[in-house]
Amino acid sequence: MFGPESMTTSEFMIGHSADDALERKQEMRKIFWALLAALVVHLVVGYSIAVSGGLFSSHSVIEEDKPIELTFVDLNKAPAEPKKNTMFMETPDTKKTVEPPPEKTFESNANSRAASEQPATGEAPLPSQQGKDRSSVDLETHQYSLAEQGAQPQPSAAPQESPKPSEAPTPTPQPTAAPEQFAMLRATPTPTPETRPSAAPQQQASSYQPFKERTRQSGRITNRGIGAVNAVGTPIGRYKKLLYDSVGSRWYRYVAQRGDMAGIGTAHVVFSIDRSGHVKNLKIVENTSNETFANICLQSIMEVQLPPIPEEVIASLPPEGLEEDITFTMFAN
Numbered sequence: 001m002f003g004p005e006s007m008t009t010s011e012f013m014i015g016h017s018a019d020d021a022l023e024r025k026q027e028m029r030k031i032f033w034a035l036l037a038a039l040v041v042h043l044v045v046g047y048s049i050a051v052s053g054g055l056f057s058s059h060s061v062i063e064e065d066k067p068i069e070l071t072f073v074d075l076n077k078a079p080a081e082p083k084k085n086t087m088f089m090e091t092p093d094t095k096k097t098v099e100p101p102p103e104k105t106f107e108s109n110a111n112s113r114a115a116s117e118q119p120a121t122g123e124a125p126l127p128s129q130q131g132k133d134r135s136s137v138d139l140e141t142h143q144y145s146l147a148e149q150g151a152q153p154q155p156s157a158a159p160q161e162s163p164k165p166s167e168a169p170t171p172t173p174q175p176t177a178a179p180e181q182f183a184m185l186r187a188t189p190t191p192t193p194e195t196r197p198s199a200a201p202q203q204q205a206s207s208y209q210p211f212k213e214r215t216r217q218s219g220r221i222t223n224r225g226i227g228a229v230n231a232v233g234t235p236i237g238r239y240k241k242l243l244y245d246s247v248g249s250r251w252y253r254y255v256a257q258r259g260d261m262a263g264i265g266t267a268h269v270v271f272s273i274d275r276s277g278h279v280k281n282l283k284i285v286e287n288t289s290n291e292t293f294a295n296i297c298l299q300s301i302m303e304v305q306l307p308p309i310p311e312e313v314i315a316s317l318p319p320e321g322l323e324e325d326i327t328f329t330m331f332a333n
Contacts, residue, residue, distance in 0.1 A: 088106065094226075097112055105125045121219070243322075267328045270326075
């Protein structure tokens with residue numbers, strides 16, 4: 001048992017065990033490298049999938065920003081609410097209507113509905129017509145006339161044609177030169193908010209009317225009839241009519257008296273009417289005529305005597321009162 005033969009067997013068995021251990025180590029290395037290779041392959045495949053899915057591309061960041069950009073663009077492109085034109089346009093008796101128009105385009109002393117004698121040729125909210133090329137908007141032609149009897153402005157509800165003021169205190173009208181040789185009064189009041197309907201100041205009816213000469217217009221009105229606009233009679237519109245009649249009748253009288261000393265040109269005057277009806281902050285902002293003409297315009301405004309502004313009108317006005325902007329023009333023909 002313990003002879004040389006058994007030693008040899010024992011040694012053989014020990015040598016065989018070492019070979020097995022070496023083999024196992026080699027197999028372990030193979031397994032390790034196989035696992036490592038598999039991990040690398042998985043990482044490569046995962047990266048490829050991520051790239052193809054956009055996980056690491058800048059495109060995904062841009063996509064996230066797009067909604068913000070679109071929202072911004074939409075806000076910029078959103079159409080603004082169209083503003084209503086509430087400038088004053090006087091309504092004469094011949095164009096008054098009981099029912100207001102479907103759309104309020106102008107503010108006035110009385111209701112009127114738009115109509116045009118010619119087909120629509122433009123985009124302005126006016127009737128299309130032929131006439132003089134001037135900056136005013138006159139829908140008809142007639143000479144000016146003064147009040148038969150001078151009177152302090154009192155309440156009346158008579159609408160006349162054009163944004164021009166009311167009565168003069170002079171007892172009798174003065175003879176006048178041909179209107180073509182002098183003047184036109186054009187009012188361009190500041191637009192004001194719409195007010196609630198109510199009783200408005202009125203004045204005694206008079207024969208005063210401002211000079212008017214039809215001006216060329218290209219409008220969008222398609223309803224056929226005597227030229228008129230969509231206007232709504234409001235308390236502030238009736239008060240403005242009273243103001244313009246009062247200023248205008250004085251202005252035409254003074255031009256008739258001193259027109260030979262006044263030069264051709266335009267005077268742009270601004271002022272305000274306080275709650276009690278008094279003129280405040282009167283000044284000329286531009287005058288292309290002479291000093292005589294400027295003084296006539298200022299005197300015509302300073303002398304007006306108006307009733308207090310109605311309560312329903314005051315609510316829509318700034319603290320300064322009714323702010324006005326009137327342009328007086330003297331032209332040769």
